Structure formats: structure tokens, C-alpha cells
Amino acid sequence: MPPLLIDTLLAEAARPQRATLRLAILCAVLAALAGVTLLALSGWFLAGAAIAGLGGIAAVQAFNYLLPSAAIRGLAITRTATRYGERLLGHKAALLTLAGLRPRLFARLAAARPADALETSTGDLAARLGNDVDALEDSVIRRTTLPTALASATVALVAALAMGHLPALALALGMVAMRLAARRMAARLLAEPLAASAEALARMKRDYADRATPCADIAIYGLAPRIATLTADAAAGYDAARLATVRAEARIGAVQALIAVVTVAAMIALSPAGAPLLALGALAALGGLEGWAALAQTDVQAPRVDLARHRLALLAQHGSTPEGPDIKGETLTIAGAVFAGGARLRIAGRSGAGKTRLVETLAGLRDDAPQSVAIDGRPLAGIPPESRRPLFALAAQDAPLIAGSVADNLRLAAPGIDEAQMWDALRVACADDVVRTLPEGLDQWLGGDGARLSGGQRRRIALARALLARRPWLVLDEPSEGLDAETEALLVARLRDWLDTSGSGLILVSHRPAMAALAQQTVPLG
Template sequence: MIAQMLQDASRRQRSATGVAIILAVLAAIAGVGLLAVSGWFLTGAAIAGAAGVAAVRGFNYLLPSAGIRAFAITRTLGRYGERLFSHRAAFFALADVRPALFGRLAGAEPAAVFSRPSGEVAAQLGSDVDALEDAVVRRVTLPGAVAGACTGLIACFLAGPWAAAALLAGLAAMRLASRGVVPGLLAAQVRRRADAMTRLKSSYAEYAACSAEIAVYGLIPQIIEAIGMDIEELEASRLAIVRLEAMTQGGQLVLAAVTVACVLALANGAAPLAAAAALAGASAAEAWSGLVRTDLNRPRVDDALRRLEDMASLPPRAPHHSGIERLARAPLRFESEGRICEVQPGSRLLIGGASGKGKTRLLGTLMGLRGDAPQRVTIEGTDVRDLGLETLRKLFAQAPQDASLLAGTVADNLRMARQGVIESEMWAALDTACLAETVRALPDGLNQWLGGDGARLSGGQRKRLSLARALLGERPWIVLDEPSEGLDSATEQHLARNLGEWLDQTGTGLILVSHREGLHHLVDKVFAL
């Protein structure tokens, strides 16, 4: 699935990839030609100089010099252009893959998504997607390496078939050593590094969420000690990878040197031709070694594909139910340990019980965000677990206990409720949530930037902004989990009065969880866990 997604994204960059391949081939051919002509020219010039003045005067140095200059310019421009266009194709392809992956993640069952640590998701959408760059660049590397090798073989064949055979054998040995040995040695260390990096990012995400508490209680040394083993594991795996890569590159260099020596020894004809063949073989080996870098990156690419395939294979959400209007007019039926509580549309229910009884878990199941509540909630005889998030989000608006906000403005967060929300509706919702005066006091009002997760607001203000967003949802039911937590008594009374008036005006049904009694008079039925 990921491979197909990457292939589709790369197909949209065919023009840039095609230009990069052409330039890579030109650069490889020019590189071999540059060294071959240079070797022939320098050796011939040296022999002419040793032969005397007459030989020097008869030696044609203009054409070889022009050829060397042409090859050098072509090689330089070709390499620059190849890197420019190949990386452009890779970057734009990955720019298509990353949001496509995020869309698949956002469209998966919430229970499957929320079970993953946020650091793991960040690693997959970040470093794992970046690792796929080599899979795109590889399409350019292979044609350039083949072109350089073929050009070197042709140059060596001019010095004799045995010289060409020696180069061919050397290139084959380099490829076998790289292709057959490197991936197996590196794979385990690459997985080790990736796992350590994922654990570190997960730990960082968890600790960053409570950074204030860590600073207040002076827990930084303990945190560093806690993640120390993962840091050591990461550094050890990195060191092992560097050593293996250095050994591989060194082995390739030795094979290339032996190959060039064999070409030089087996070359027939004059010394300039033998020098040209030897240097052409060296340049061909250099171009061919580009495939080694691909082999070194292949374990990382394969590991990233494996991880991303796991993300892309998450089960999709249940499709949208066709009878939303009918479900909106149907009662809710709560069942727990033989007890049944039926709530008609527009009614108000308090879900009670001591802390730890599973009230928030029941609300999460009701909203379609999880499915592990022991209680059963049905609408028209259908369990809400079978309706799915796409349907339930049309029926319920929620202000959760832990209010999550966008890293944006006040208006940005309110617009999440539904499309087409206008400013007058925003102010009305803020008034009901007892937050309008606070927002008016902000320098930019509704356009005030709040920072990550509403960092400029207090806990109570964040909760009331989440409540205002739920009020704007225009759903048949509104689900409130501890909406007055963190508020003083006067503000709580004001909020309860506003909510009561809003519920009377709109006829919206209420599902409430609250340990504070200030809002209990709003409900007409209690379902205790």
C-alpha cells in the first residue's frame, strides 16, 4: 500500500525524474571520458616530451585539451543538475506521501489510532517518511551507474578484451559484495536505531506534556536518567552503522583498486591507451559505487516501509449512516448490569458514580472514540459501537474533560465546530460559556493567537472555549465532561444559568458528567455507574 502510494506520488514527478536521469547519464559518461582522455593525453604528452623537440612539436594537444574541458564542464553541470532535479522530485513526492498518510491515519478507527503513542506517530510521519527519499533517488542512481560502467567497458575494450573482462569482473565483485553482504549486516542495526529513536520520541512527547510539573518539582535529572538507556542504545546503533558503512566503503575501494590494477596489467597497445583504459576503469568503478550508497540505505528504507505499512493498514472507520435524521429523533438507551435507562431526545441525563467507575470511558464509547466501555448504549436497537464515528459525530457534540485546542486563534478553534460559523455565532457561544469578556480583553479578540494547545489560556478558560465550540456544533445532543471543573462558584452558577437557557432555547439533549453539584439541577434523570 505504501509502495503504491509512493509510486503514485513519484509518477507525478516524472518530468523532473526524467531530466535527472538524463543528466545523471551525461555526468557519468562525461566523468569516464574526462579521466580516459586525461590519462591518454598526459601519458602521450610525457612520451612525446621524452622523445625530443620534434615529437613535442608534432604532438596535437589542442583537441585533447578541448575534450577534457568539455567533459569537465558537462560532468560538473550534469552532477549539479542531477542532484537538483532528483532531490526536487523526491521532496515533492514525499510532500504528497506525508499528507496522504496523515489522511489515512485520520480516517482510521479512533481506538486503533489512540492506542499508538504520539511519539511513534510523529516518528512515522517524520523520519520514516524522510527515509523514503532514497527510494525515489534510486531511480536516478541506477541509470547513471549503468551508463558509467558501460562507458568504462567500451574504453577498456579499446585496450583489449581482457582489460574489459577484468573491469566487468571487478564491477560484478563490487556489486555482489555490496548487494549480498551489506543489507544483512545493517538490517538489525537499522531496526535497533529506529526502535530506539521511536522510544525516545514517545518519551519526549509524554514528558513534554507535563513539562511544567517536571520543572516545578526539579525532575529533570530523573527524566534524563529514565531515557538514558534509550539514548545509549541509539548512540550504540549509530556507531555500529557507521562502522559497517566504513568497512563497506573500504572494501569497495580495495576492490576498485584491484580492478584498476588488473585492467592496467591486461591492457594491450601503447602506453597512452593503457593509461586511458585504467583511468576509465577507475571512473567506471566510481560511478558504479553509487549503487553502494543505495544498498547502505536500503535497510533503512525497508524498515521505514514496514512501519508505514503498519500505519496505512489501520482499519478504516465505519461508513456514514444514511438515517441520521431518524437517529436524531430516536431515544438513547443505556444498559448496565441489568439496569436500563432510556433518554428521549431533548432530555438531560447525568451519568453519576464515584471516580474510576468509567464515566469518561462510557462517554468516549458514546462518541465513537473508543469501544471498551462495559455498558451498552443503543440507538434504535443498534449499539453505538456499530454506528461508528462518522455517524456519531453527526449526533453528538462534545466538550471533553481534557480540552484539546488547536495551535491557532480563538476563531480557528471555534470554526472546528462546523462549517460556516460566523462571528456573531462565535460571540453568542462565548457568552453562553462565560468567556466572552475574556476574549474581548485579548489584544486581538477572536483573532488572538493562543499557541500550542491554548497555551495563553488557563485551564478553566481552555475548558470554556471547548464548551463554546461544542455549543456551535448544532448537534441533537451535547456531551459535557466536567464542564465546570476549575471554575469558582460564581462563574459556575453563571455558566449553569446560561447553559439552562441555551438548552431550553435549542431543545438540545444533554449528557452530563460532573462531580460538582452546581450543574446537577440542569438534568432530569440520573444513570449511576
């Protein structure tokens, strides 16, 4: 597989787990060696004990069963302990690697040009950061597979030599046949159903995300049965693709088992050895072939991993914007008018004039403001979004909130703030009384996008978050929408005091006269 940017990000995330992964590989190899040796010794011991038993009392007394019994017990304990270690360490390395990969991918998407970031829907992003990243877990965990398989095969081949050279050759040929069959069948049978199931799952998540927002309208207009039918159709397509995948995997597993059985049968037929050595070699071969068959699982997972790599590579390619100039936000130029830092502006204009586009462009969320804009005398076209974002604290009209507590949402703006700072910002935003009425206060879980709150309450929480950011410019888009006149008047008074104290500039979009009183200058848009 050719290297992709996602491979570099995965390697960076895996670097802190190298020591853990090496220990997992060591445990896996020891478990394989102990397991195959245990089977071989057990076969020899059982056959030898049976022959000694049939030989009479003298043969039984001459048969030394203590050393083999001790070895068998020791090998069993070693296998159990090292298997546990391999599972524990291998999954720890995989989970911590993926935990480091997801933030790296999200950071690249967040740093992307707005037009690129907006091309990825919420549902598709969830599918890629969820299922596709999970698929890469297999590529981390199965780094132990090849060393384990080689260790198992080596012990099995050495044990097979006790049966004779022809049985050992038969075992080697059987292993080659298993590898060829697994690779060819996986490439032929799995690529198409895996791609179909991945696309179907991503489509279902996209549809769910798109339909979750207007769920109230769906219920009001009686569209639930229609939506349920569409969802069932999408699920049926996913189920069909998954069924085809499972059937292909079952066929590959059955062929691997058949080759293993035929190989062991051929070894027994070709061996001139006696019963103890025959049992030793046959059971060692079974154990070795079981470990060798694990490589087939890597072949089975390879198309899924490769598909996930390419889907994630599309996400990882974002975030390559050039480094921007060092700007402070000391002056702001909008449509030819220049304003100094700390100015209080109201953006005025009819609906559709581009007011929201302007403030979102300033905040680094998009690049399509219809007006000419400059910061510190530099045209906006030469300032990438990540250079603009530290200058503007935006409280957007739709007031997006994350699925978390009130405190979680406030800490987005200023990680590490204490509760006193949170309550102070909530007071300025006239949201402190709202939060105090919640059963768990600041720790109250708000649900997806603040589902427990009304639209006005969400806007005030978002406003408090913007205040906590303490940036040169506070950007408010319809902050008092949905508020009664008394609460709006209180909000205006508290915001005026906060602006006087902080020295931050204000960029306001509002059609309400009371809120417009905060501004000292008006920027009209055509």
C-alpha cells in the same frame, strides 16, 4: 521484498511526482555520462599533451588541443547543470511524496477502531511518522541510482575496450565483485544494529512523550536526576547501536574502495595500450566504479528502508473498518430511554459510573460504553466510529489542543471559517476576553497542548471549537470546571442562547448545579 500496504500508499503518494522523478533520472543519467566521459577525455588529453610537449615544437604545433578543450569544457558544464537538476528534482519528488504519505498514514490511524488507535503511544506514533517515513525518502531518491550506475558502467566499459579486452574483462569482474560484497556485507552487518537503533530511538521518543506531561510533578518531587539518568541510559543504547551501524557502513565503503583500486591496477597491468589510451581507460574506470559504488549505498540503506516499511505497515493496517449505516442522529437511546434530536440531557452518576466513557463512545473515540446505546434505533455495535463522529461535537474534560495558534485549533472543527465566526464562538464560550489579552490574539502560538493557557482557558477554547463544528449534538464533559461562579453563570446563559438558536442537542456531564441547569432531562447511570 514482498509488497506491503505501505508500498501501495507510497505509490499513491508518489504518483503525482512521476514526471518530476523521470526528469531527475534523466538528469542523473546525463550527469553520469558527462562525468565519466569528462574523466576519460581529460586523461587522454593530458597524456597526449604531455607526450606532444616532450616531442618538441613540431609535435606541439601538430597537436590539436582546441577540440578536446572545448569538449572538456562542454562536458564540465553539462555535468554541473545536470547534477544540480538531479539533486533539485530528485529531492523535490522525494519530499513531496513523503508530504503526501504522512497524511495518508495519519488518516488510516484516525479511521481505526478506537482500541487499535489507542495501542499506539504518542511517542511511537511520532517516531513512525517521523523517522520511519524519513527512511523511505531514500527509496524515492535512490530510484535514480540504478540508471546512473548503469550509464556510468557502460561508458567505463566502452572506454576500457580502448585499453584492450582483458582490461575490460577485469573491469566487469570488478563490478561484479563490488555488488556481491556490498549485498552480502549489508545483509550480514547492518540488519541487527539498524533494528536496535530504530527501537532505541522509538523508545526514547515514547519515554519523552510519557515524561513531558507530568514534568511539573517530576520537578516538584525531585525526580529530575533519576529521569535524567534513565534518559542517558536510553541514549547510550541508541548511541551504541548507531556506532555499530556507522562502523559497518565504513567497512562496506572501505571494501568497495579496495576492490575499485585493485580493479584499476589490474586493468593497467593487463593493458598493452600506450599512455593516452591507458589514461583514458583508467580514469573512465575510476569514474564508472564511483558511479557503480553508489549501488552499495542502496544496499546499505536497504535494511533501514525495509525495517521502516514493516514498522509503518503496522500503522497502515489500521483504518479498515467497514462502511457504516447512514445515520442522522435524529434519535438517541441510552440505557433504554429514547431522546429526540435537540434534547438537552445531563448524564448523572457517581464517579466511575462510566459517564466519560459513554460520551467518548458516542463521539467515536472508544467502543466500551457500559450502557446500551443506539442512534436512530441502530445499536452502537453496528455503527463504526467514523459514522458517529459527524454527529457529535465533543468538548472533552482534558481539552486537548494541538501545537499551533488559537486559530489553528479552532479551524480543526471547521476549516475555512473566518475570524468573525471564530470570535463569535469564543464569545459564547467566554474565551474571547482570554484571547484578546494574548499578544497576537487569534494568531498566538499556544505551544504543545495549549501550554500557555490554564486548564480552564483550554477547556473554553475547546468548547469554542466544538461550537464551530455545528453538529447535531454538542457533548460537554465538565465544561465549567475551574471557572468562578460569575464566569460560569455567563457561560450558562450564552450556551442556552446558542442552543436555542442552533437547535443542536446537548449531552452534558457536570457535577456543578449551575451548569446542570442547562439540561432539561437527566439520564442516571448506576
